[in-house]
Amino acid sequence: MRLLIIEDDRESADYLVKAFREVGHIADLAGDGEEGLSLAQSGDYDVLVVDRMLPKRDGLSLIGALREKGNHTPVLILSALGQVDDRIKGLRAGGDDYLPKPYSFAELLARVEVLSRRHGGPAEETTYRVGDLELDRLSHRVARGKDELTLQPREFRLLEYLMKHAGQVVTRTMLLENVWDYHFDPQTNVIDVHISRLRSKIDKGFERPLLHTIRGAGYMIRDGIR
Amino acid sequence: MTAFGKLVRTTAFRLTLVYLFLFALFAASLLGYFAWNTRRMITEQISTTVNAETGELSEIFGRRGLRGLVNNIENRALRPSANLYLLTTLNGQAIAGNVGSLAPGVMGTTGWSETAYRRLDDQDNTDHRALVHVTQLSSGFRLLIGRDLEERRRLFGIVAKAAQWSILVVVVLGIGGGIFVARRVLRRIDAMTGTTQRIMAGDLSGRLPVGRSGDELDRLAGNLNAMLERIEALMTGLKEVSDNIAHDLKTPLTRLRNRAEEALAKSATEAEYRAALERTIEESDGLIRTFNALLMIARAESGQARGNMDDFDAAEVANGIHELYEPLAEDDGMSLRVKTAPVPVHGNRELISQALANLVENAIKYGKPAPSAQPQGAVVSMDAKQILIEVRREGDQVLLSVTDHGPGIPAADRKHAVERFVRLEASRTQPGSGLGLSLASAVATLHGGELRLSDANPGLTATLAIPALKGAGDRLAVQTQDVPQKVA
Numbered sequence: 001m002r003l004l005i006i007e008d009d010r011e012s013a014d015y016l017v018k019a020f021r022e023v024g025h026i027a028d029l030a031g032d033g034e035e036g037l038s039l040a041q042s043g044d045y046d047v048l049v050v051d052r053m054l055p056k057r058d059g060l061s062l063i064g065a066l067r068e069k070g071n072h073t074p075v076l077i078l079s080a081l082g083q084v085d086d087r088i089k090g091l092r093a094g095g096d097d098y099l100p101k102p103y104s105f106a107e108l109l110a111r112v113e114v115l116s117r118r119h120g121g122p123a124e125e126t127t128y129r130v131g132d133l134e135l136d137r138l139s140h141r142v143a144r145g146k147d148e149l150t151l152q153p154r155e156f157r158l159l160e161y162l163m164k165h166a167g168q169v170v171t172r173t174m175l176l177e178n179v180w181d182y183h184f185d186p187q188t189n190v191i192d193v194h195i196s197r198l199r200s201k202i203d204k205g206f207e208r209p210l211l212h213t214i215r216g217a218g219y220m221i222r223d224g225i226r
Numbered sequence: 227m228t229a230f231g232k233l234v235r236t237t238a239f240r241l242t243l244v245y246l247f248l249f250a251l252f253a254a255s256l257l258g259y260f261a262w263n264t265r266r267m268i269t270e271q272i273s274t275t276v277n278a279e280t281g282e283l284s285e286i287f288g289r290r291g292l293r294g295l296v297n298n299i300e301n302r303a304l305r306p307s308a309n310l311y312l313l314t315t316l317n318g319q320a321i322a323g324n325v326g327s328l329a330p331g332v333m334g335t336t337g338w339s340e341t342a343y344r345r346l347d348d349q350d351n352t353d354h355r356a357l358v359h360v361t362q363l364s365s366g367f368r369l370l371i372g373r374d375l376e377e378r379r380r381l382f383g384i385v386a387k388a389a390q391w392s393i394l395v396v397v398v399l400g401i402g403g404g405i406f407v408a409r410r411v412l413r414r415i416d417a418m419t420g421t422t423q424r425i426m427a428g429d430l431s432g433r434l435p436v437g438r439s440g441d442e443l444d445r446l447a448g449n450l451n452a453m454l455e456r457i458e459a460l461m462t463g464l465k466e467v468s469d470n471i472a473h474d475l476k477t478p479l480t481r482l483r484n485r486a487e488e489a490l491a492k493s494a495t496e497a498e499y500r501a502a503l504e505r506t507i508e509e510s511d512g513l514i515r516t517f518n519a520l521l522m523i524a525r526a527e528s529g530q531a532r533g534n535m536d537d538f539d540a541a542e543v544a545n546g547i548h549e550l551y552e553p554l555a556e557d558d559g560m561s562l563r564v565k566t567a568p569v570p571v572h573g574n575r576e577l578i579s580q581a582l583a584n585l586v587e588n589a590i591k592y593g594k595p596a597p598s599a600q601p602q603g604a605v606v607s608m609d610a611k612q613i614l615i616e617v618r619r620e621g622d623q624v625l626l627s628v629t630d631h632g633p634g635i636p637a638a639d640r641k642h643a644v645e646r647f648v649r650l651e652a653s654r655t656q657p658g659s660g661l662g663l664s665l666a667s668a669v670a671t672l673h674g675g676e677l678r679l680s681d682a683n684p685g686l687t688a689t690l691a692i693p694a695l696k697g698a699g700d701r702l703a704v705q706t707q708d709v710p711q712k713v714a
Contacts, residue, residue, distance in 0.1 A: 085534050088534075100518075102510075102514055104507075104511075154549055180546070180550055182546075182550070182576070182579060182580075182583075183576060184522075184576070184579070184580040184583070185515055185518065186550075186583060186587065188554060188587055188590070188591075189554070190550055190551060190553075190554045193553040193554045193557050194550075194553055197553050
């Protein structure tokens with residue numbers, strides 16, 4: 001995956017470039033809004049990571065300029081402004097995801113990977129399959145092998161989200177945002193409890209577990225160990 | 227700027243000048259009208275008299291001939307302050323009358339004219355002016371009868387003088403009044419400016435003087451004072467927050483630093499380093515959460531989140547929170563129930579959800595039945611482990627309450643419990659930032675309501691009481707569509 005990081009704080013930018021390279025991605029760096037805009041237009045990037053407050057041209061206006069020119073590369077906005085209304089403003093400006101600072105790299109990586117996959121991925125499918133687990137989005141049926149599973153509506157949405165991003169790490173915050181539409185941090189491990197319920201329904205009694213906990217990051221649904 | 231310059235620049239003074247000009251114009255036109263009319267009246271009077279005399283004398287000439295006319299003229303001319311008479315022959319020879327000299331050509335034209343003249347008996351050599359009428363008599367004689375215009379001139383002089391004086395008086399009174407009014411206003415404005423400057427210099431307790439007259443300046447001062455009140459409250463809140471941040475964020479930061487230092491000094495194996503680093507990340511995550519909660523409270527309290535309000539169903543929020551926390555409560559050996567009726571509210575859905583989530587988290591954490599309260603060996607009843615989320619409408623308020631049957635909070639501590647960072651004795655051992663109730667309270671205040679803590683006998687009921695949507699009735703614009711999901 002080719003990434004462009006537009007961030008004026010040298011230290012965190014260098015850290016991000018290094019960290020992305022370590023996990024096997026190609027990351028370029030721009031130090032201000034103008035440079036970022038010209039690089040984003042010329043380069044063929046999968047995802048842009050844009051700091052909201054930049055010298056020369058701020059992040060939101062950069063995104064606006066890109067979108068105006070018909071460039072639809074997914075953008076993740078990084079911002080020290082983490083309130084709900086700031087987030088909405090960022091998404092309205094054309095951002096695809098919004099991550100308040102300070103963030104963990106695991107969270108950023110998970111979100112960037114989801115964004116890049118969405119961009120290049122196939123159209124929405126009606127049936128998701130992971131191993132012998134099958135989810136039909138139209139009839140709301142879930143089956144593992146020959147066994148039909150009964151899920152609560154929210155469990156269904158949770159599984160649907162996980163399966164849509166099968167093979168990708170999904171963080172707790174992403175689940176809270178996308179499955180429950182809450183943008184606050186619960187002080188407790190409330191998501192973990194939902195996951196463990198779901199896990200007991202889809203994995204219990206089967207030889208191969210599909211729903212995995214990724215330590216320090218979140219969860220992933222996948223078949224087998226890669 | 228000089229004091230006078232300031233005075234002249236006031237709105238009151240400028241307005242006075244405008245009025246002054248208008249009044250002066252009015253006075254001038256009034257007097258002008260008066261003068262013109264008087265002049266016309268006098269002229270009319272003169273011409274009536276002259277016409278009458280012309281008629282009389284023509285008749286005398288007709289009846290008694292030239293001799294009779296001359297006699298009559300001479301008689302009339304001798305009376306004091308008499309009119310002017312002059313009888314001439316065809317070639318301009320004076321026969322009778324009291325006129326010494328006339329402007330040339332007056333006798334040549336018949337009818338009315340205004341002319342300079344001199345009487346025969348005049349001692350001084352000054353010209354007077356008169357309005358005269360020349361009549362052509364038969365056999366070529368011409369008769370002039372006229373009247374002095376001195377009276378008219380004097381009257382005009384009086385009017386002119388009156389105009390001068392009245393304009394002078396208007397100007398003096400106007401400027402004086404303007405200065406008086408402007409100074410009065412200026413004094414009050416200066417007092418206000420002085421106070422605001424003191425306030426800007428940092429004395430937030432200063433208030434503008436408010437008079438008792440209830441005029442526009444008093445109303446303005448009253449409103450500004452209300453604004454200052456709000457600013458002071460916000461500033462006090464901000465100061466409290468920064469004090470609390472200083473105090474309560476420094477503690478975990480110090481702990482973080484100590485741990486890092488200790489790890490650096492004592493860790494020997496990679497596993498030890500790893501453990502220390504993991505603890506450091508955990509600790510900093512906690513710090514970030516505390517920080518976010520503080521910012522959110524500050525925003526809620528300052529009213530910034532007001533822009534983000536819409537209409538939604540409070541029951542839907544309660545059901546959502548119930549759905550989110552129900553498994554967690556169950557894992558903790560509690561049961562979470564929800565009892566709702568559709569109640570429309572206007573507010574910030576996200577903040578109300580979070581406030582309710584905080585109350586539920588508190589109930590799960592602290593609402594377990596106290597072991598001491600139970601008789602030895604007794605099985606704790608299911609009822610005591612129940613947490614109830616309830617949404618109902620009471621009068622014009624919407625109540626979102628969370629009730630547990632734990633140890634509760636003693637009545638004396640309840641007010642205290644809402645304050646920032648306060649963690650009651652019973653909760654010290656549990657993780658948490660101590661901001662949950664503060665945030666719930668700030669959210670309630672933002673919506674024009676309050677957070678109430680009451681006894682559930684045993685246990686605690688925490689209620690978010692916010693005003694109901696006015697005139698909503700059954701009309702319910704519930705938004706079931708969520709915010710567009712971007713990471714999808």
